[in-house]
Structure formats: structure tokens, C-alpha cells
Amino acid sequence: MTADPDVAATRAEAEGMPHPPLLVLDALAAYLAETGLGDDVRAWRRIGDGHSNVTYLIDVGTRSLVLRRGPRPPLPPTTHDMLREARVQRLLRDAGIPVPQILAVCDDSAVLGVPFYVMEHLDGDVITDALPAALDGETERRGVAEATIDALADLHAVDVSVPPLATLGRPEGYLARQVERFASLWGTVSRRDIPAVETLAGWLGANLPASARTSVVHGDYRIGNLMFRRQAPATVEAILDWEMATLGDPLADLGYFVATYAEPGAATTPLELTPVTRLSGFPGRTGLVARYVDRTGADVRALEWYQTLALWKAAVFCEAIHTRWLDGERPGDAFAPTLERGVPALLREAARVAGVTADPAPAGDPRSRPRPSGTAR
Missing domain, CATH: 3.90.1200.10 (Aminoglycoside phosphotransferase (APH), C-terminal lobe)
Incomplete structure (x- = not known):
């Protein structure tokens, strides 16, 4: 068990949870391995102050990645469109706007229950209630x-x-x-x-x-x-x-x-x-x-x-x-x-x-x- 009500270690564990988890670690590791981003998911932590879509910092081997997905389904039509969000960022990065690089986009809801994308982790500060x-x-x-x-x-x-x-x-x-x-x-x-x-x-x-x-x-x-x-x-x-x-x-x-x-x-x-x-x-x-x-x-x-x-x-x-x-x-x-x-x-x-x-x-x-x-x- 992961001791996190939003995270399941395996698909079998996910099926027994009262609410669909936000992360299923074995499914995520398999997807990351398939895309060449690594399969050793060592740690995860929810980040950001958003109350709509969900963002996780994922440690895979010796590197850190950022995963972004929508909330638990069911979702209203046309909302939480991760595929479109990833496309917007790629286009704006090409136009010179500072956005993280998109590394992989998953449109297969069988992996985490909803589409998601993975982007690079940047080492900076997000300012909310304290200043660096x-x-x-x-x-x-x-x-x-x-x-x-x-x-x-x-x-x-x-x-x-x-x-x-x-x-x-x-x-x-x-x-x-x-x-x-x-x-x-x-x-x-x-x-x-x-x-x-x-x-x-x-x-x-x-x-x-x-x-x-x-x-x-x-x-x-x-x-x-x-x-x-x-x-x-x-x-x-x-x-x-x-x-x-x-x-x-x-x-x-x-x-x-x-x-x-x-x-x-x-x-x-x-x-x-x-x-x-x-x-x-x-x-x-x-x-x-x-x-x-x-x-x-x-x-x-x-x-x-x-x-x-x-x-x-x-x-x-x-x-x-x-x-x-x-x-x-x-x-x-x-x-x-x-x-x-x-x-x-x-x-x-x-x-x-x-x-x-x-x-x-x-x-x-x-x-x-x-x-x-x-x-x-």
C-alpha cells in the first residue's frame, strides 16, 4: 500500500479503493518505460496550488518529471483537455514564450483513467504565501x-x-x-x-x-x-x-x-x-x-x-x-x-x-x- 488515498501501487489496489486514484504507480512506470523516460518511479508529490487539474512531481531514477492530469472523472465535456493543453504549450514554446518542454502526451485513459502529459521539471520558485x-x-x-x-x-x-x-x-x-x-x-x-x-x-x-x-x-x-x-x-x-x-x-x-x-x-x-x-x-x-x-x-x-x-x-x-x-x-x-x-x-x-x-x-x-x-x- 502507498498510504496515500490518491495513489495506488497497482491496478489491483486501485480497483479496491473507494475513489479512483490519481496515480497508479505500476501503470505509470510501464508508460514511462515505453516512452523512454524511465521505469523506476521512486517518489511522487503533489505540487501547485491549483484546484482544477492535478500536478505531480515524479522522481524517476535520478531525474524528476512533472505529470499533469485532470481531476477524477466523470468530467464535464470540453473541460480538462490535457491533449490540447500540451499542444498549446508546444506551440508557445516554439514562439519563444517560456513554458516547460513537453516530453510525452498520453491519450490512453486506461493508464490513469484520464489523458495526461509529462513535462520537464524546472528548478525555480513559485510564489504564493512566501518569497524566496x-x-x-x-x-x-x-x-x-x-x-x-x-x-x-x-x-x-x-x-x-x-x-x-x-x-x-x-x-x-x-x-x-x-x-x-x-x-x-x-x-x-x-x-x-x-x-x-x-x-x-x-x-x-x-x-x-x-x-x-x-x-x-x-x-x-x-x-x-x-x-x-x-x-x-x-x-x-x-x-x-x-x-x-x-x-x-x-x-x-x-x-x-x-x-x-x-x-x-x-x-x-x-x-x-x-x-x-x-x-x-x-x-x-x-x-x-x-x-x-x-x-x-x-x-x-x-x-x-x-x-x-x-x-x-x-x-x-x-x-x-x-x-x-x-x-x-x-x-x-x-x-x-x-x-x-x-x-x-x-x-x-x-x-x-x-x-x-x-x-x-x-x-x-x-x-x-x-x-x-x-x-x-
Whole structure:
């Protein structure tokens, strides 16, 4: 036995577990051997702060690899597409964007229950609730934030007008589709009635800005999804977590970054995953937006709309996480229970940014309501 409820040593052990494991070690070792990456799986450790897809650091012989897979099935259609995520990273690496090298992609669900990919392990720091010593001075803290903005500007400068990058999405109508899609999801992922969801959907739809240009949109761009080199000055070694990447309006990334960037006096929400930016030395949101404008020439007069979109979308996908936890599909997840109040907090902040009156209070106890028909998991 592995003594890990998410990991099985063998397929036989996996079949006797109450929930499908995230790793099956003998099946993984056989796959890695077949692809030439080694068969001596010596250690494994879950890494990253993501609450959607799952990332493991795997020690194979004398080298370390990183494995990325979706959560336990069943999965909603078109979500957690590891094959597409790996393809995005390969294309962006070819375009000069710092991303880990993809070493193998497995589309055979018989190995781990879902498709997955394996990439190189980079020796750097991901910044969340603590800073590495080399980047923990006043000057270095500013450098971390500025390097983050510069990497975003570089990503948005990639030419997406020609194949193969031009095939990554449908930029026309991107913002309208985002609003329509997430508005339609609430009824399938939630057991709660929260009037603010519909109010904000209406406001977003009625105030849709015109997109000035098209770029790669990361979809979850924040400091916690970057890896920094271990020495000063702050340098982005890799941009991680490309699950939601597509082509669309680059200000969607900037709005999301601003909405997730913690600064003194800002409201705390479940999107605050790198709270160290509240410390002295880190520039405020306004200064970072100005740096992005200097790098790109973007018109950011409608940025509050994009911030509102980010917070409202986050409320919807966080509600899906909370519902899966209520249904016993995320055992041992300490984050999911906090979303009972975290989702209303996101909606409250979205309403504040938009300047609208919206009631974020849920009606009734979510545990007392049955799963809606056709609920996406």
C-alpha cells in the first residue's frame, strides 16, 4: 500500500479503493518505460496550488518529471483537455514564450483513467504565501511584479494571425461567448440561488466592450502560475497552467491579473492566491496597469468590466468545486468548504467593481437541495 488515498501501487489496489486514484504507480512506470523516460518511479508529490487539474512531481531514477492530469472523472465535456493543453504549450514554446518542454502526451485513459502529459521539471520558485530569500528585498519585490507584467505583455505580443497559433481559438465574439457560457453554467453547477449571479450577467452583457485586438489569452494569469529563477533580479522562467488558454481579448488576462493581485486595503477573495503582494515594496495595481499600457499601448478605460468578468467567472467555477465537494467527489479538499462563503465574497467584489447593486447572499442551505438534472461535475 502507498498510504496515500490518491495513489495506488497497482491496478489491483486501485480497483479496491473507494475513489479512483490519481496515480497508479505500476501503470505509470510501464508508460514511462515505453516512452523512454524511465521505469523506476521512486517518489511522487503533489505540487501547485491549483484546484482544477492535478500536478505531480515524479522522481524517476535520478531525474524528476512533472505529470499533469485532470481531476477524477466523470468530467464535464470540453473541460480538462490535457491533449490540447500540451499542444498549446508546444506551440508557445516554439514562439519563444517560456513554458516547460513537453516530453510525452498520453491519450490512453486506461493508464490513469484520464489523458495526461509529462513535462520537464524546472528548478525555480513559485510564489504564493512566501518569497524566496533571493527575491525578498524591497527592490526584488517590485521586480517580481514588474517581471510578471512584462511576461504578460510578451505573451500578448505573439503573432496569432497565422497557423498554427491561429487555430487555437475563435477570437470573434470571445467576450460575448464568455458571458453567455458562464451564465448558462450556473444552473448546472450550483444548488444555490444567488441573485447576484444573474444581475452581474445582465450587467456584463449590457456593457460588453469592443475588443481592440486579438492575442493568446492565458485565462488564469497570476503570479502563482509563474515560476521564477532562484536568483535576483526577478526573471520569469516559465508560465504554467495553460488549461484555459485560447485566442481572444488580451485585456481579459489583464483584468484577471488585477482582480487576483492582492494589495493593501483590497478585499480578500478566493482568488487571492499570492497574498505576499500585500507586503511593502510590491507596486500597486494602478502602477502595474500603467506598465502594461507602456509596453502594449492598450486602451484600458474599460478595465473594470474585465475585472468584473474575472470575479464573476471565478464565482461560477468555484461554485462547481463547492458542489463537487458536497457530493463527495473531492474528499480531503480543504479549499472547497471555504467556498460556501467564498463564492458570495467573489460576487460581492464583482458588484463593487462594476458599481452595481447585487445581492450575493445565497437562498437556502445547499445541502438540502437535490442535484439539478444534467449537473456538470
